[in-house]
Amino acid sequence: MDPRPADSTADSPGRPRRVLVTGLGTFWGGRVAQALEADPEVEVIVGLDTTEPTVELERTEYVRVDANYSILSRIVKATQVDTVIHTFLVVDPTLMSKRAMHEVNVIGTMNLFAAASSADSTVRNVMVKSSTVVYGCAPEDPVWFTEDTPRSRPARRPVERSVEAVEGYVRDFATDNPHVNVSLLRFSNVIGDEIQTPLTRALRLPAVPSLFGFDPRFQFVHEDDVVRAMIFALANRLPGVYNVAGDGLLPWSEVAAICGKRTAPLPPIGTGLFTTPLRFAGIDLPEEYLNLLRYGRGVDNQRLKDAGFEYAFTSAQAVRAFVEHSRLHDILGDAESYRYERDVEQFFRHSPAVVDNRPRD
Amino acid sequence: MASDPRPASAKTRHSEPAPDPGTEETRPGGHGAGDAEVVPTASSALVPLPKEDPDSPRPDERRGDVDEWGRSEHMREIIRRIYDPIYSKWFRADWHGLEKIPTDGGALLVANHAGAIPADAPVIMHGIEKELERPVYGLADNFFKSVPVVGTLWSRLGGLPAHPDNAYRLLKHQNQLVLVFPEGTKGTAKTFGERYQLRRFGRGGFVEIAMRAGVPVVPIAVVGSEEAMPTIAQLPSVAKAFGVPYLPVTANMLALGPLGVAGYFPAKFTLKVLDPVHFDVPPDQKRYSRSKVMDESEAIRENIQTALYEMLRNRESVWFG
Numbered sequence: 001m002d003p004r005p006a007d008s009t010a011d012s013p014g015r016p017r018r019v020l021v022t023g024l025g026t027f028w029g030g031r032v033a034q035a036l037e038a039d040p041e042v043e044v045i046v047g048l049d050t051t052e053p054t055v056e057l058e059r060t061e062y063v064r065v066d067a068n069y070s071i072l073s074r075i076v077k078a079t080q081v082d083t084v085i086h087t088f089l090v091v092d093p094t095l096m097s098k099r100a101m102h103e104v105n106v107i108g109t110m111n112l113f114a115a116a117s118s119a120d121s122t123v124r125n126v127m128v129k130s131s132t133v134v135y136g137c138a139p140e141d142p143v144w145f146t147e148d149t150p151r152s153r154p155a156r157r158p159v160e161r162s163v164e165a166v167e168g169y170v171r172d173f174a175t176d177n178p179h180v181n182v183s184l185l186r187f188s189n190v191i192g193d194e195i196q197t198p199l200t201r202a203l204r205l206p207a208v209p210s211l212f213g214f215d216p217r218f219q220f221v222h223e224d225d226v227v228r229a230m231i232f233a234l235a236n237r238l239p240g241v242y243n244v245a246g247d248g249l250l251p252w253s254e255v256a257a258i259c260g261k262r263t264a265p266l267p268p269i270g271t272g273l274f275t276t277p278l279r280f281a282g283i284d285l286p287e288e289y290l291n292l293l294r295y296g297r298g299v300d301n302q303r304l305k306d307a308g309f310e311y312a313f314t315s316a317q318a319v320r321a322f323v324e325h326s327r328l329h330d331i332l333g334d335a336e337s338y339r340y341e342r343d344v345e346q347f348f349r350h351s352p353a354v355v356d357n358r359p360r361d
Numbered sequence: 362m363a364s365d366p367r368p369a370s371a372k373t374r375h376s377e378p379a380p381d382p383g384t385e386e387t388r389p390g391g392h393g394a395g396d397a398e399v400v401p402t403a404s405s406a407l408v409p410l411p412k413e414d415p416d417s418p419r420p421d422e423r424r425g426d427v428d429e430w431g432r433s434e435h436m437r438e439i440i441r442r443i444y445d446p447i448y449s450k451w452f453r454a455d456w457h458g459l460e461k462i463p464t465d466g467g468a469l470l471v472a473n474h475a476g477a478i479p480a481d482a483p484v485i486m487h488g489i490e491k492e493l494e495r496p497v498y499g500l501a502d503n504f505f506k507s508v509p510v511v512g513t514l515w516s517r518l519g520g521l522p523a524h525p526d527n528a529y530r531l532l533k534h535q536n537q538l539v540l541v542f543p544e545g546t547k548g549t550a551k552t553f554g555e556r557y558q559l560r561r562f563g564r565g566g567f568v569e570i571a572m573r574a575g576v577p578v579v580p581i582a583v584v585g586s587e588e589a590m591p592t593i594a595q596l597p598s599v600a601k602a603f604g605v606p607y608l609p610v611t612a613n614m615l616a617l618g619p620l621g622v623a624g625y626f627p628a629k630f631t632l633k634v635l636d637p638v639h640f641d642v643p644p645d646q647k648r649y650s651r652s653k654v655m656d657e658s659e660a661i662r663e664n665i666q667t668a669l670y671e672m673l674r675n676r677e678s679v680w681f682g
Contacts (some may be wrong), residue, residue, distance in 0.1 A: 050545075058480050139504070139506040139507045139522065140503045140522060140524070140526040141505045141522075141524070142525075142526035142527050143429060143430060143431075143521065143524070143526075143527050143530075144429075144524075144526065144527075144530065146526075149526065211509070212509060212510075213508075213509025213510035213511075213512070213513060214509055214512070214513060215513045217427070217429065217431060218624050246424075248429065249429045249430075250423065250425075250427070251425065251427075253422070254424050254425045254427065257424045257425075258422055258424060268509045294507070295506065295507075314421070314422075316421065316422035317419060317421075317422050319422065320422040343536065
């Protein structure tokens with residue numbers, strides 16, 4: 001065992017060295033693991049997921065687990081990780097059923113923190129990816145939510161309730177384990193090259209769905225800023241809750257304009273009658289997003305900036321970067337995409353024949 | 362990888378990096394793009410910061426001028442042109458003491474509220490923007506936000522939901538003029554028989570916000586709005602069925618039929634700006650004494666009420682002032 005207390009006065013106290021990443025198969029976990037691989041001080045990266053990684057990884061060890069992480073405490077014990085990065089939190093209701101989402105979000109988080117708070121746990125840093133969906137979306141909302149603003153109406157949608165439950169576990173864990181640094185990042189609408197959300201899918205349509213008579217203001221954060229913010233929070237051991245969102249709010253019509261698209265207004269009353277047939281056509285606009293199209297949401301990003309973080313993209317620049325990539329993608333397709341091959345990856349990581357598996361320049 | 366710089370072509374794509382004051386963070390204590398020193402070294406070891414070329418900053422991709430509150434100066438400009446004849450020919454708005462409104466810095470404008478569809482908010486906002494060339498943000502019931510078209514238009518013209526956080530940010534961080542009617546819908550729902558009798562000023566929340574933001578309250582007494590669209594009766598059960606705050610039967614509807622829904626009588630508008638009220642309390646306190654807040658709120662209400670009575674005493678005609 002290698003005890004590394006969080007308040008150690010060594011040259012870089014509490015810096016992550018042995019890291020566990022949940023949700024390795026998602027954009028979030030995959031990109032964070034990639035970024036961590038570039039840091040020589042990080043010795044071990046273990047990634048968990050139910051699905052295989054979708055990004056190319058050099059030395060991260062992938063472990064397939066079931067959705068609610070029942071073998072997690074064994075993994076935490078066996079690998080003696082000092083840092084847990086919890087990115088496996090589903091906030092897109094179109095991805096899975098309500099029940100499956102509950103298993104992943106609530107039960108998965110519960111098991112993760114149960115494993116991390118066992119008596120002999122070596123965990124000293126925890127970073128949780130959450131979402132600004134916890135603020136809800138209602139007409140009586142303030143234009144800007146700070147980290148401390150309560151939501152205006154009680155959570156009703158399954159996604160919001162499960163993210164609320166997850167944040168509850170995170171709070172409990174932070175209270176019960178004062179020696180562990182817990183950062184909770186709430187990400188706004190993420191946009192970029194890889195990530196797929198109902199919003200990015202809507203913006204890829206020939207005409208962008210909107211609600212007639214409504215033009216609320218949206219906020220975006222670019223994928224690169226998302227990864228940088230996670231690494232920043234980890235490296236600086238930021239304690240507490242932070243919003244992560246690009247500067248500025250822009251009307252939905254302007255978002256469409258930056259994408260070079262027109263809006264296709266849906267009727268604001270009885271919207272469900274129109275979105276249900278659209279779902280069968282592959283255009284799924286869940287109620288959370290219809291609410292966003294009605295009222296929008298802005299979150300204050302000042303706390304993370306005050307901690308020293310600098311955003312590379314404003315909301316408008318993030319949308320621009322997204323549309324540039326998706327234009328190129330329309331032409332090139334998925335030709336370049338990566339596919340995980342277990343035997344190949346195991347060979348590079350564990351075969352005595354491999355001397356150095358780093359790609360040469 | 363994580364700090365992937367934009368393609369080189371991005372730098373030359375847009376030649377007009379139009380700075381939009383509405384989207385700028387103007388808060389004190391914030392870090393500008395140049396404060397590289399504050400970044401702890403540990404982070405730069407992991408993910409390098411974006412390399413900004415100081416000579417050609419990344420272009421601002423904004424296409425419109427809608428600010429974070431939803432207000433568009435361009436839309437205001439168009440509406441000002443359309444509305445000005447109504448303001449100066451129909452209502453013949455007459456200001457007294459306009460010089461008491463600060464020409465810079467934040468201030469909370471507080472006025473009496475009347476008329477079924479209140480004409481006072483546009484008159485005050487138009488008047489100040491015309492005379493002082495300062496934007497005015499109007500706080501209103503968030504009911505507007507859920508009405509299609511109207512809500513969007515209202516927002517583009519400078520209206521926003523009356524949330525304390527919105528008011529605080531506008532007053533404290535952005536030094537803007539904010540207009541609020543503390544009576545709220547209680548003022549506009551009252552019938553013609555109760556005209557010019559101020560309702561309760563909420564729970565004094567406007568005083569607390571001004572104290573917290575450290576800005577003065579500027580009371581404005583408005584005469585004319587009651588007669589522009591007098592309410593004869595209220596239909597509370599119909600209002601409830603439609604989910605609106607109130608549903609009045611106005612004299613305009615009786616006189617003009619369907620046109621009366623939006624047609625005002627040409628009542629003469631007289632607006633009197635009263636002396637600004639400064640509070641001698643430190644800003645940004647967690648809590649302010651409830652009794653102090655209520656006393657100040659009541660004093661401002663009395664002030665406006667007294668001014669209204671005096672203006673009404675001197676008014677010779679509803680239509681000609």
